[in-house]
Amino acid sequence: MKAQVTLENVAKCYTKGTMEIRALDGVSIDVKRGEFVSIMGASGSGKSTLLHLIGALDRSTAGEIYLEGKALSSLSDDALSDIRRERIGFIFQQFNLLPTLTSFENAALPTLLAGRARREDRERVREMLAAVGMGDRLDHKPEELSGGQMQRVAIARALSMQPAIILADEPTGNLDSKMGEETLAILKECQESYGQTIIMVTHDAKAAAYGDRIITLKDGKVVEELEAI
């Protein structure tokens, strides 16, 4: 079976003034549907760049990325934003919740942007918030929540469109170890109960061990791939 996510010799260069930074340098990775892959590596090794490219938030400089069989370089910006909205859920270290919106409104935002505000869509958002243990905090604003609670709202937001692929960038980076473990357990549940594909960046080996496979980046290159035991 063809992989759900394929990177073929992907490179990404950033130009900063006269300096050229090679953030990714010939990365080839296959991720199967329903797999949980952890990406490790030191700060600056290209982890976030890799997730941005897989998530169609940015374009590669060379090489090709296939998402569910579609070559991203061949798609228009509009087509990429459709893929982002319909197929991908993002979870970030900084949560990225909008401060003026409630938990419910934050979690419902992707469905609203996709023009889905029917009763069943709103009901699903409520179910997602309940599933991550936030069913009794629907009307709270982010400033009235703990870090762990904010991350749960962010996860509910990522799940609101029932994405095939969840991309998480250091999702436990701002959480204490207990909240971090709970967050990882929710991601594992997404994989095991809903068959969602998870690609998670972390520099914590304990967090990475939740994955089926651990890929290590160094200076924009894959230097190691380990199957979890």
Ligand SMILES: Nc1ncnc2c1ncn2[C@@H]1O[C@H](COP(=O)(O)OP(=O)(O)O)[C@@H](O)[C@H]1O
């Ligand atoms: N928008 C950008 N413009 C210029 N350089 C960038 C940009 N984003 C990342 N970089 C550089 O690319 C390299 C990889 O960054 P990043 O992917 O954020 O690494 P990581 O997430 O592993 O810490 C770093 O050297 C970083 O400084």
Ligand SMILES: [Mg+2]
């Ligand atoms: Mg990063």
